[in-house]
Amino acid sequence: MTANASIRLYQTAEHGCGYWPGRTARDLVLDPHDAQLPELYAGALAMGFRRSGAHVYRPHCPGCRACVALRIPAAAFVPDRSQRRCLRRNADLTLHIAPARRSDEHFALYRRYLECRHPGGGMDNAMPEDFDLFLACSWSPTRFLELRRDGRLLGVAVTDVLPDALSAVYTFFEPDEATRGLGTFAILQQLRWAREEGRRYLYLGYWIAGHPKMDYKIRFRPHERLQGGLWVEHR
Template identity: 55%
Template structure:
C-alpha cells in the first residue's frame, strides 16, 4: 500500500466501544479508493481492520490500548481448554458458504445481539444493518456456518486475503453458550487458514486486561503489532 496514492481520513471523536468513559478516533482508508480488495491484504499487515466497507485503524490521541494481533497459523497448537472445546463441538458440521444475507442468518444475528449487546445500539439490526456491517462489495468474505443437523448455531464471518484470514465477526445462538462457540469459531478459522496455506489469522485488536478482549492472548503463538512491527506476545 503506497501512502502517496491512498488517502487517509480521521474520524471525529466518538464514544469508545470498549471503555465507556473514553472517546475514540479512527484512521480510515478512503472508502472510494479504487481496488480496495487489493489494498486489504497490505492494510491488514499494517494493523488495519474491516468493519463493513471501511478499513480502519484506532488513532486515539490519549490511548493506545487497541493492539493489532494475529495467530501464527503454522505453529499454533490448541491448549487443553481449546482441545476440550474442539471435542465438545465435534458433533457440529462446519460449512463454507458464500457471504450474504438470508432470513435464517439474520434471525440468529438478531438473537445474538439482543443477548450480547442489549441497549448498545446494535440490538435492532435490520437486513440492511446486517449487510452493511458484515459484508462489502469489494471484500473477499465467506461465512463459516456451524450446524447441528439442520439447525444453524453460529456463523463466523471471515475474509480471505492473500496473506491470511481476517476474523471479522462471529455470532451464535445465545442458548448454546456452554459450547464456547466463539472459541470454536477461531479454532476452525485456524484450520481453514492451514487448508488454504495461509500463514496468519488476524484477530483484530487485543486489549490487555479488558474483560472482552484479553481472551485473544490464549491463542498462541500470538503476534502483536508495535512501532517496531510484528513481534511475539510475551507469555
C-alpha cells in the same frame, strides 16, 4: 500496502469509544471509494487496520494506544488443554463455507445473539440493512463459515479471505448454546481453514489489555502483536 501504492487517508471526528464507556475515540480510515482498496486491503491488515463494512480503519485516539492489533501464525499455533476440550465438545458440528449473503436464517440468529449479548448497546434492534452494512461490502473477499448441528445453524464466523491470511471480522452464535464455547470453536476452525489452504495468519482484530471481552484473544498461542510498527511474537 505496497511501497508505491498511494491512497487517501482520513481522520474521523472524535466519537464515543466502543470499548470503554466515557472515553472518546478517533480512527484513521482508508478512502472507501478508492478503486485500489481491494488490492491494498491485505497490506493494510499487516499495518494494523481492520474492516468494518466498507470501511478499513485503525484506531488513532489522542493519548491512548490501548488497541493492539493481534494475529495468529496458523502453522505454529498449538491448542491448549481448554481449547482441545472445546474441539471435543463441538465434534458433533458440521462446517460449511458459504457466500457472504444474508438469509433469513442468518439474520434471525444475528438478532438473537445481539439481543442477548449486547442489550441496550445500540446494536440489539438490528435491521437487515444493518447486518449488510456491518458484515460485508461489494469489494470484500468475505465468506460465512457456518457451524451447524443436524442442519440447525448454531453459529456464523464472518471471515475475509486474503491471499496470505484470513481475517476474523465477526462471529455470532446461538445464545442458548453458550456452554459449547462457539466463539472459541469458530477461531479454532478458522485456524484450521488457514492451515489447510496454506495461509500464514489469522487476524483477530484488536486486543485491549485488561478488557474482559478481549482476554480470550491472547489465549491463542503463539500469537503476534503489532508493537511500535513491528509484529512481536508472544508465546
